[in-house]
Amino acid sequence: MRRASLLARLPEAWRQPLAVSGAVLAAVWLVVVLAAPLLAPHDPLAQDLPRLAPPGPGHWFGTDQLGRDVLSRVLYGARVSIPLTLLLVVLSVAIGGLLGACAGYFGRWADETIMRVADLVFAFPTVILAMVVAAALGASLANAVLAVLVVAWPSYARVTRGLVLGIREREFVLSGRLLGFSVWRSLRVDVLPNITGPVLVLATLDIGTALLLLSGLSFLGLGAKPPSPEWGAMVASGVEVFDSWWVATFPGLAILTVVLAFNFLGDTLRDALDPRTARAIKERAL
């Protein structure tokens, strides 16, 4: 019997070009995060190269206005942006998911309070609110993460609430309660495990959005401070010298490829999911 190729043994949804390219892109960036010091030809902060040199041997992505190697900064930038974005999404899932589960499970005033607060956050366009929050807290990368967190949790709260409402009255949950499960045990044992799938898909799709927002805040000067090799801040520094196109182009491409990787993956995951839960995610809208 011939051995099927690795690709062919994957489930149908994962054999599409979209899923494969998403996975490859994500894997490449994962390697970069782990091995940046080995891959980078120069110190990302050292200012010892000729200034604004175009891409060429020795510095393949060119150098910036302070004589730093753009390639090395882009590679090291992965260590700034990607872990922070993942942390951000994990935190929003935890906070939003917990609040949404409480709202859906307990109903009444808990539901009203939590969902009205979520509505209020939804009443603002995200960048505007994140910008106001980041400015209010003071410009720093940690505060930018906090600001994105403030605007990101409500969508998880909405989706989780909807899902919990859907299974709260199901027999296995009720019988658990009748067996004497405490509220928290019921939530933990019966409710939460049944809603993790769709929430995970939503989280994958959200990684891209979170990175765009975080780097956008840095671009506006409300996030990472120089000389940190953060991609948004690097694009911003490229604006000052926009005729040296390479300074801004490569960090922007880095953001684009990371966001693309997670959007490709998330899109595939959503297709692989059953239609009922897929709808719950779709209705989260933007």
Add this chain to the structure above:
Amino acid sequence: MKPDATRERTGPRVPPLARFLVRRVLLAVLMAWGITLVTFVLTNLVPGDPVAANLGQRALGDPAIVAQWRAEHGLDKPLWQQYVLHLQGLLHGDFGTSQQSHRPVADDLAEFVPATLELAGAAILVSLVLGVAFGVVAALRRDRLADHTLRVVSLIGISVPTFWLALMAFYVFFYRLQITPGSGRVDVALGMAPPVTGLQTVDALLAGRWDIFASAAGHLVTPALVLALYTIGLLTRFTRSAVLEVLGQDYVRAARAKGLPGRVILFRYVLRSALVPIITVAGLAFGSLLSGTVLVEAIFAWPGIGQYAYKSATTLDLPAVMGVGLVVGVVYLAINLVVDVLYGVIDPRVRLQ
């Protein structure tokens, strides 16, 4: 016979549509009040001291000057009193005085809001036309080349960092190829059209100045397209799934079985009902366009609310920040109210919920 006479209902007889409208408007007013509360609380959480941000070193050393400045801006009163004063002012159209420009925030906003609305309006028009067209094509050609291509294109559209794309477009089309006009809203040499609506293209037409109109429209193209890319991607994806859902309905199959031409089926049967969710998403998309202007206006030196917001946020200009947050929040709220009402008018089932 009066239609109401047949009904045996207690309580006031209000038509469902009117009741729906009243409820939606009341909810919107409540949300607007919530927005004032949020902007106020947020801007008062600021650890940075606005006194330090706005007075010079010498003035800071003098307690009398500091106290006077605080009293002038109402900062010496308890928080809740400051909020009540703030709310009273808002009801009279008073957004406070910008601590940076020393002008009323309302005047600043009146100057900058139209520029942003013109940009965001152009972008939403482009996104609706292209997004819906792409989505319909993708749905009709499901699982074929066009569908796959559009899926990748729309995914790229929602993955591109707007601020980077704006810079790239500026560099390639203005700096390199020189086929688009540079920054700003019109050629400086032409001057602005006499302000009526604040929208340059409309004002130019009202004044009969075709040269200004052409210049304003030309300046609008690149930033509007850059801004629209994200919402085009979004609307393409939503339209595709909305159309696919309707295509599977029995009445569409019946229409096909009757032998109606595809054009009639598409426009009268499919698009009509698919449009309902699309309109909702378009309302939300407008919010993301308003957000996007903050990132795009900086590159194209577009004198809009995005640039103003950024400047006031970095200088901790509290009244200005509150003003921007309020105006954008309320505009967004109004758009969503209109969308909800449209939704209720189009689809009677919504009113009954």
